[in-house]
Amino acid sequence: MNLLHISHLQKTYNANSTHPVKALKEISFDVNPGEYIAIMGESGAGKSTLLNIIATLEKASAGEILLNGQDLSSLTADQAAKYRREHLGFIFQHFNLLNSLSNRDNIYLPLVLAKVPVAEMEKRIQPLAASLGIEQIIDRYPTEVSGGQQQRIAIARALITQPDLLLADEPTGALDSNTSNEILDLFDRVNANGQTIIMVTHSAAAASYAKRTLFIKDGRIYHELFRGDDSLKQYQEEISKTMMTLTNGGE
Ligand SMILES: Nc1ncnc2c1ncn2[C@@H]1O[C@H](COP(=O)(O)OP(=O)(O)OP(=O)(O)O)[C@@H](O)[C@H]1O
Numbered sequence: 001m002n003l004l005h006i007s008h009l010q011k012t013y014n015a016n017s018t019h020p021v022k023a024l025k026e027i028s029f030d031v032n033p034g035e036y037i038a039i040m041g042e043s044g045a046g047k048s049t050l051l052n053i054i055a056t057l058e059k060a061s062a063g064e065i066l067l068n069g070q071d072l073s074s075l076t077a078d079q080a081a082k083y084r085r086e087h088l089g090f091i092f093q094h095f096n097l098l099n100s101l102s103n104r105d106n107i108y109l110p111l112v113l114a115k116v117p118v119a120e121m122e123k124r125i126q127p128l129a130a131s132l133g134i135e136q137i138i139d140r141y142p143t144e145v146s147g148g149q150q151q152r153i154a155i156a157r158a159l160i161t162q163p164d165l166l167l168a169d170e171p172t173g174a175l176d177s178n179t180s181n182e183i184l185d186l187f188d189r190v191n192a193n194g195q196t197i198i199m200v201t202h203s204a205a206a207a208s209y210a211k212r213t214l215f216i217k218d219g220r221i222y223h224e225l226f227r228g229d230d231s232l233k234q235y236q237e238e239i240s241k242t243m244m245t246l247t248n249g250g251e
Pocket residue numbers: 013014021022023041042043044045046047048049050
């Protein structure tokens with residue numbers, strides 16, 4: 001079965017006003033378990049809207065969205081909050097760590113909210129910290145580590161709940177190119193361990209790490225590319241070319 005099934009999804013903001021905005025007009029795609037998908041498109045194309053609907057933060061105006069067979073559009077606000085905690089992991093451009101908590105407590109936070117026993121939290125953090133290279137900084141505070149290290153902490157926070165789906169919104173947008181590559185290498189390893197990832201990005205370099213890239217234009221899927229056996233460099237060139245065609249309005 002598909003992990004995520006999206007069919008004829010539409011989203012109109014301010015539907016009842018004189019200026020409705022059709023952010024998503026027709027979006028259909030499926031995601032299989034273990035996939036790593038990048039979503040690209042120009043500013044205003046509808047990427048964040050799509051991500052927010054998958055994240056259960058917003059509701060679609062029409063169409064179907066199922067995650068593991070669960071109809072996300074039928075969830076109440078409380079059910080959606082629970083669903084997010086139990087099934088989704090989030091990574092943001094600006095890390096969104098709480099500076100008043102240690103890195104360790106930031107990572108524990110979703111488990112605290114889910115009332116997971118302390119012994120289980122400690123058991124889960126050890127292998128995660130080792131695989132993400134954060135053992136040395138785990139008892140510092142977010143303000144005492146670099147941006148790349150903060151993003152590693154944020155990745156640990158997203159993964160500690162063992163989510164069905166990891167959603168990343170411009171995860172390298174605030175990082176220099178070397179640090180970005182380190183974070184993207186980590187995503188690669190996380191995906192190789194079976195984690196399904198959907199990443200919104202403006203960066204062809206970042207998208208080239210994903211195995212499939214969906215291009216969105218004016219609320220519709222314009223094109224998709226598969227990495228296949230391409231090298232990172234070849235695939236990045238393909239992605240850049242497609243973005244250029246899309247920007248120039250080509251078919
Ligand atoms: N809450 C809202 N109310 C009204 N219109 C909105 C709202 N959120 C987004 N839009 C509009 O919906 C369209 C799609 O926006 P969206 O933020 O999804 O694009 P995006 O591809 O993520 O852009 P960017 O790359 O700049 O983040 C835009 O025309 C935007 O102005």
